[in-house]
Amino acid sequence: MACWLYESLLLFGVVFVGGLVLGSAGVLFGHPLSPKTLQALLFVVLGIYFAWFWSKGQTLAMKTWHIRVVDQQGRPLTRVRALARYALCWLWLLPPLGLLAPFHLPWAEVAVLTTGWVAVWALLSRFHPQRQFLHDVLAGTRLVAEPAALTPPRPQP
Template sequence: MTIALDTPGLWRRMACWVYEGILLFGVVFLAGYLFGTLSQTRYALDNRHALQAFLFVVLGIYFVWFWAHGQTLAMKTWNIRVVGRDGKKITQLRALGRYVLSWVWFLPPLLAVSPFHLSGGEIVVICLGWFAVWAILSRFHPQRQFWHDAWAGTRLVTSAPLSR
């Protein structure tokens, strides 16, 4: 079986990214509920850093497992697959590297705003601006891949829908 190595368009990849965020709401909700129950956390700000670390690990498990199998649920919907540079499935270690590197979507704007006491709206605008810049930077990659994919040795490709 040969996998076509056509890169999905930017709008399709971003639509998949937004849909992934919607699906992750349920994952984060259940993980947060589990953490709060097991740690007997009574107030939202208690154990905040432990909860963030726990969610980082839970999201890592979600993404590494699905990427090592080729697609997340959102990627299946949008017919996108993550593969190595050679077009083959990626290992769990490479998926873990992709997960860590994918935080470049979030960490730079959050670190940039952290010393300032900005309102939630201002933080959202700065983050959305960075997301747009980071997405547009994929236009400068030879295969139009996101740069964290290039650094991780992975790429997003169009995948044919599975026959029923």
């Protein structure tokens, strides 16, 4: 979960730069993007970010925490599997956010529901034999710990 929080800090930069580029391009070409179009394009930008890094094995946050994502046989993910994992990762947030429109819930209640849903989703991993998240099970992926690289000892002066 610490890696997840660190990833969200990095994603702020990705979304900021993506939104800046996409928004500027829309204004530059004389057709500013609607908020829904911008959200859809940022969804694609995030998908590209995750598919790229997961197919390499790790995102920047995962490198920091020495975590690697692999398929069930321990091989690096294909881009298709990485995109499937990205789509399934939205199960962390979509169910509570889906309650926003039909029930006209205030943002405070949606925040509480989302927090509760994320906690339940995370706790479900404790019931899996390998302690994997449900989206990893459905995508055929798993997170593995990567041993930290050892640095050679410094020579004494």
